Amino acid sequence: MGFDYALVHLRYTIPPAIALTLLYRPLFNRTDLYKIAFLISIAFVSTLPWDSYLVRCKVWTYPEDAVIGPTLLSVPAEELFFFVVQTYNTTLLYLILNKPIFHPSYLSSAKPRKGAEFQWNAGQLIFAASFITGLGLIWNGDEGTYLGLIIAWAGPFALLLWSLSSQFLIALPLSSTVVPIAIPTLYLWMVDTLALKRGTWVIESGTKLGIHLWEGLEIEEALFFLVTNVLIVFGLVAFDHALSILLAFPILFPDVPELPSPVLLVQALLTDRSRYGTERIIGIQEGVARLKNKSRSFYLASSAFTGRLRINLVLLYSFCRVADDLIDDCSAESDAREWIGKLTHYLDLAYASKEARLVQKHPDVHSYITENFPKSSQSALQLLPTHLLSYGPLYGLLEGFKTDLEFHDSNFSKALRTFPIANEHDLEVYAARVAGTVAELCLELVFHHTNSVTTTAQRETLIRSGGRMGIALQYVNIARDISTDAAIGRVYLPTSWLKGAGLKPDDVLKNPDNPAIDVLRARLLDKAFGIYREAQPALAQLPIDARAPMRVAVESYMEIGRVLREKGYKLKKGRATVPIKKRLAVAWKALNQG
Numbered sequence: 001m002g003f004d005y006a007l008v009h010l011r012y013t014i015p016p017a018i019a020l021t022l023l024y025r026p027l028f029n030r031t032d033l034y035k036i037a038f039l040i041s042i043a044f045v046s047t048l049p050w051d052s053y054l055v056r057c058k059v060w061t062y063p064e065d066a067v068i069g070p071t072l073l074s075v076p077a078e079e080l081f082f083f084v085v086q087t088y089n090t091t092l093l094y095l096i097l098n099k100p101i102f103h104p105s106y107l108s109s110a111k112p113r114k115g116a117e118f119q120w121n122a123g124q125l126i127f128a129a130s131f132i133t134g135l136g137l138i139w140n141g142d143e144g145t146y147l148g149l150i151i152a153w154a155g156p157f158a159l160l161l162w163s164l165s166s167q168f169l170i171a172l173p174l175s176s177t178v179v180p181i182a183i184p185t186l187y188l189w190m191v192d193t194l195a196l197k198r199g200t201w202v203i204e205s206g207t208k209l210g211i212h213l214w215e216g217l218e219i220e221e222a223l224f225f226l227v228t229n230v231l232i233v234f235g236l237v238a239f240d241h242a243l244s245i246l247l248a249f250p251i252l253f254p255d256v257p258e259l260p261s262p263v264l265l266v267q268a269l270l271t272d273r274s275r276y277g278t279e280r281i282i283g284i285q286e287g288v289a290r291l292k293n294k295s296r297s298f299y300l301a302s303s304a305f306t307g308r309l310r311i312n313l314v315l316l317y318s319f320c321r322v323a324d325d326l327i328d329d330c331s332a333e334s335d336a337r338e339w340i341g342k343l344t345h346y347l348d349l350a351y352a353s354k355e356a357r358l359v360q361k362h363p364d365v366h367s368y369i370t371e372n373f374p375k376s377s378q379s380a381l382q383l384l385p386t387h388l389l390s391y392g393p394l395y396g397l398l399e400g401f402k403t404d405l406e407f408h409d410s411n412f413s414k415a416l417r418t419f420p421i422a423n424e425h426d427l428e429v430y431a432a433r434v435a436g437t438v439a440e441l442c443l444e445l446v447f448h449h450t451n452s453v454t455t456t457a458q459r460e461t462l463i464r465s466g467g468r469m470g471i472a473l474q475y476v477n478i479a480r481d482i483s484t485d486a487a488i489g490r491v492y493l494p495t496s497w498l499k500g501a502g503l504k505p506d507d508v509l510k511n512p513d514n515p516a517i518d519v520l521r522a523r524l525l526d527k528a529f530g531i532y533r534e535a536q537p538a539l540a541q542l543p544i545d546a547r548a549p550m551r552v553a554v555e556s557y558m559e560i561g562r563v564l565r566e567k568g569y570k571l572k573k574g575r576a577t578v579p580i581k582k583r584l585a586v587a588w589k590a591l592n593q594g
């Protein structure tokens with residue numbers, strides 16, 4: 001009996017497991033735990049008989065003075081633990097690296113392109129050929145035996161996973177696939193070199209090629225660790241592929257349990273991709289691209305959400321962004337009014353029919369969108385989950401946009417021109433319309449998707465506080481954008497405040513960098529933080545599954561306000577930017593608040 005192998009775990013495999021767990025702890029959800037348990041079970045069941053065969057054939061052995069003693073099918077307990085801990089570590093690294101990735105946007109309904117078809121066939125050929133070569137090497141029974149056992153064992157698993165998910169796997173960024181294979185593989189190569197040198201486990205001669213990748217690392221060992229990490233990551237990708245199909249297509253899979261059964265996962269993978277619906281995939285992809293390009297705060301926050309809630313928040317953002325841009329990008333007021341009219345008619349149609357309660361829009365709504373809106377904005381309207389949202393806040397949002405049009409007012413001479421935000425009350429009403437409504441819509445999605453039970457009274461209280469929080473965010477938005485808004489003729493600082501500082505809205509348009517305006521910006525931010533403090537306790541009352549992600553969304557945005565309040569802070573190109581490190585620190589803190 002000895003502790004050498006146990007010490008390898010204590011020194012080299014358990015510390016990274018603890019570090020990765022601590023790093024991922026605030027993001028852990030039940031689906032992650034299910035994924036880990038699923039992968040570990042498969043790894044255990046598939047490796048045990050193979051490893052047992054290797055030990056009994058004496059391809060590798062464990063000196064008695066290196067292991068504690070208990071075995072299962074001749075495999076020492078430490079080795080059994082290795083199956084578990086390696087799978088756990090690689091899985092956690094994959095989960096961390098894949099957190100920012102929005103997997104449904106990598107789905108494709110199109111048939112694989114020529115290049116992808118070639119890769120699919122080539123992969124199948126390679127994995128099938130390695131299986132056959134492996135069998136041949138085992139049959140020969142000489143120095144190629146260990147190599148043969150590895151590739152004959154791994155080939156069928158790799159072939160199956162590649163056949164099911166190769167197109168999805170290739171579409172993912174390398175940081176999600178290659179990196180979680182490469183890092184643990186290199187690490188285990190180093191650990192293995194040390195263990196082999198110390199004699200913790202021994203590869204017997206006669207069944208190995210005797211080729212070393214570097215001094216002390218047999219080529220078979222190097223291949224073994226590479227292959228096992230490849231299989232773990234392929235398995236995780238196939239899992240995420242299946243989950244993406246289940247979540248992205250409510251028409252095909254109306255009710256998806258939080259922990260889908262293996263049968264359901266396989267059923268998803270085998271679904272004919274022509275049934276996906278190209279429009280939905282494009283809409284999801286455009287929504288994510290829009291979010292990524294236009295809002296760093298909400299993009300970061302979106303990665304903390306999971307499941308269908310994440311998809312629907314992205315689709316809601318996409319609609320809000322498109323509607324806002326259609327109106328903001330008009331140079332003539334009449335054009336902007338026309339867009340508001342069209343958006344209103346779209347809502348009238350969408351909510352008139354009983355199909356508003358269904359995932360897919362009524363054909364009339366569909367054709368109204370295609371006939372009246374630019375191609376680039378159509379998917380955002382088609383995919384807005386109206387069946388989950390009440391119409392009040394959506395009309396309220398359009399009402400808010402109407403205020404923006406009042407800045408255009410060209411009927412007055414410059415001297416007589418009045419600005420729509422005359423006093424603080426006007427400001428609050430405006431902010432409630434453009435942002436309080438958005439908060440209500442976000443919360444409706446949360447209530448729909450949560451697994452926790454919330455009473456009507458609780459929902460009403462949360463919606464009230466959420467509306468206040470929306471106002472706080474909008475004040476930060478206005479404080480940030482004073483210069484950029486002035487450049488398009490808008491002044492959201494109340495005229496009454498300006499008057500108190502001896503200014504008129506026109507002065508802001510002419511010189512938004514006037515130091516007197518900094519005082520008013522500070523006043524607006526004080527108001528924002530006052531409302532934030534008042535609404536913040538409600539965050540702790542949100543359903544548990546949305547609490548931390550909502551905190552990330554709110555805190556990431558309020559951080560813009562904190563940066564603006566820093567002494568001597570200078571706006572860059574008229575805007576405040578929060579450095580990425582600070583953003584991540586804010587998100588991390590918010591996640592840990594629970």
Ligand SMILES: CC(C)=CCC/C(C)=C/CC/C(C)=C/CC/C(C)=C/[C@@H]1[C@@H](COP(=O)(O)OP(=O)(O)O)[C@]1(C)CC/C=C(\C)CC/C=C(\C)CCC=C(C)C
Pocket residue numbers: 291294295298299301302313314316317320321324434435436438439442443462463465466467469470473474477481535536538539542550553554
């Ligand atoms: C995580 C995720 C994907 C969230 C999506 C949130 C969402 C749907 C945002 C819509 C954004 C949008 C384009 C709205 C149009 C009106 C508008 C411009 C509102 C302002 C947003 C500014 O975004 P951005 O900086 O990207 O825009 P500009 O560059 O200035 O054009 C707003 C500041 C409003 C945002 C308000 C919210 C997201 C509501 C926040 C409150 C909650 C989530 C509720 C919190 C709950 C409790 C109980 C306190």
